[in-house]
Each structure stands twice: as C-alpha cells, then as structure tokens.
Amino acid sequence: MGVFQIGDTTTGTRNYDFYDGIDYFITPQYAIDKLLEQENFEGTILEPCSGNGRISKTLEQLGYTVYSSDIREDEDVYGEKGINCMSLKGIQANNLITNPPYLNTKKLLSMTQHFLTLADKKVALLLRLAFLESQARHEFLTTSPLEKVYVFSKRLTMHREGMDEKDKARGKIAFAWFVWNHDKPSNTKPIIDWLF
Numbered sequence: 001m002g003v004f005q006i007g008d009t010t011t012g013t014r015n016y017d018f019y020d021g022i023d024y025f026i027t028p029q030y031a032i033d034k035l036l037e038q039e040n041f042e043g044t045i046l047e048p049c050s051g052n053g054r055i056s057k058t059l060e061q062l063g064y065t066v067y068s069s070d071i072r073e074d075e076d077v078y079g080e081k082g083i084n085c086m087s088l089k090g091i092q093a094n095n096l097i098t099n100p101p102y103l104n105t106k107k108l109l110s111m112t113q114h115f116l117t118l119a120d121k122k123v124a125l126l127l128r129l130a131f132l133e134s135q136a137r138h139e140f141l142t143t144s145p146l147e148k149v150y151v152f153s154k155r156l157t158m159h160r161e162g163m164d165e166k167d168k169a170r171g172k173i174a175f176a177w178f179v180w181n182h183d184k185p186s187n188t189k190p191i192i193d194w195l196f
C-alpha cells in the first residue's frame with residue numbers, strides 16, 4: 001500500500017499532522033468481536049476513521065446504523081472519503097467506535113477529547129495500553145467519563161492491507177479498548193477487565 005494523497009477538508013491544504021500515509025492498520029476481527037461480547041451500544045454509531053471498514057461492516061452486520069468516514073480519499077475507503085474527523089462538529093451519533101491513528105501521541109489526546117463531543121452515549125477506542133500513562137493525559141484520564149479499560153491478554157497483531165492475517169507475526173505492543181460513557185456517575189472509578 002502506498003502513501004495516500006491526503007487533503008485537510010477544513011483548510012484545503014495537505015495535513016500530515018494526524019496522518020503520515022502509513023498509519024493504516026486493519027483492526028483484527030478478534031478485537032472487534034471481543035469488544036462487542038462485553039459492551040452494549042444503544043442507538044447509532046459513528047466510525048470516523050473507518051479505513052476499509054472492518055469495524056463498520058461488523059457493526060452493520062449486527063444491525064447497527066453506522067456513519068463511516070475517513071480522511072483517506074482512495075477508492076478502498078468504506079464510507080465518506082476525505083473527512084478529517086477533527087472537522088466534525090457536534091453530536092454525530094449516539095456512540096463512537098474506532099481504531100484511531102496512533103503515530104502522534106499529543107494529537108491523539110486532542111482527538112480523543114474531540115471524539116467525546118461527537119457522541120452522547122459511549123466512545124470506544126482501541127488504543128495502546130500506554131495511553132493510561134503520562135502526565136500530559138493525567139487530568140483528562142482522571143476527570144473524563146472513562147468507564148472501562150479492556151486489556152488484551154494476548155497481544156494483538158495489527159496488519160497492513162495485503163498482509164495475511166493468518167501469518168505468524170505477533171504484536172509487540174499492548175492494546176486495550178478504552179470505553180468512555182457519558183452516563184457514568186462522576187463519583188465512580190474506571191473498571192479494568194481482561195479480554196482473553
């Protein structure tokens with residue numbers, strides 16, 4: 001897979017801050033299925049970094065109404081093309097589920113904060129477990145309605161398009177589903193659980 005032509009829909013200029021053309025990984029089916037075994041989502045779902053649509057298609061097969069978009073503009077994108085998720089404003093759906101780009105960790109915090117403004121129920125993000133760390137994220141993590149962190153006991157292998165998902169590659173990075181719930185009582189702490 002080559003480098004994508006990316007346009008920032010808000011400015012019309014190229015914007016590689018969030019996306020450098022290589023951060024497209026297909027979400028492992030196992031990771032999506034495990035989340036959906038644990039969590040119920042009521043109402044509509046926004047997938048704002050939909051890529052080729054692995055998460056969106058799984059949700060649609062289960063009967064959910066899903067709004068899919070991605071900053072990419074190539075023909076393989078599932079959903080609306082050329083939409084920078086940071087340009088979306090206001091509540092777009094009841095829930096948001098995605099596997100966002102990871103490369104720029106500072107921007108990932110502002111992207112996560114922004115995602116919380118786009119859904120009025122739950123926001124589920126597949127992130128590195130290390131997102132729990134850092135002084136920069138401390139205030140956000142301790143004051144936002146983070147309800148659950150689902151740690152994968154087995155390391156996930158993130159595949160690029162064209163790779164065989166059955167190959168023997170083993171991921172070296174620990175991932176977890178982070179689930180925020182706007183209905184979480186503010187006096188409760190996040191719950192940690194494991195996916196096996």
Ligand SMILES: C[S@@+](CC[C@H](N)C(=O)[O-])C[C@H]1O[C@@H](n2cnc3c(N)ncnc32)[C@H](O)[C@@H]1O
Nearest residue numbers: 019025026027049050051054055071084085101
């Ligand atoms: C890790 S991939 C996840 C793909 C997809 N969610 C899946 O389940 O397979 C991250 C995706 O985020 C997209 N992306 C990166 N920056 C973005 C932005 N600012 N707005 C919308 N999509 C973005 C990339 O094009 C890529 O498709």
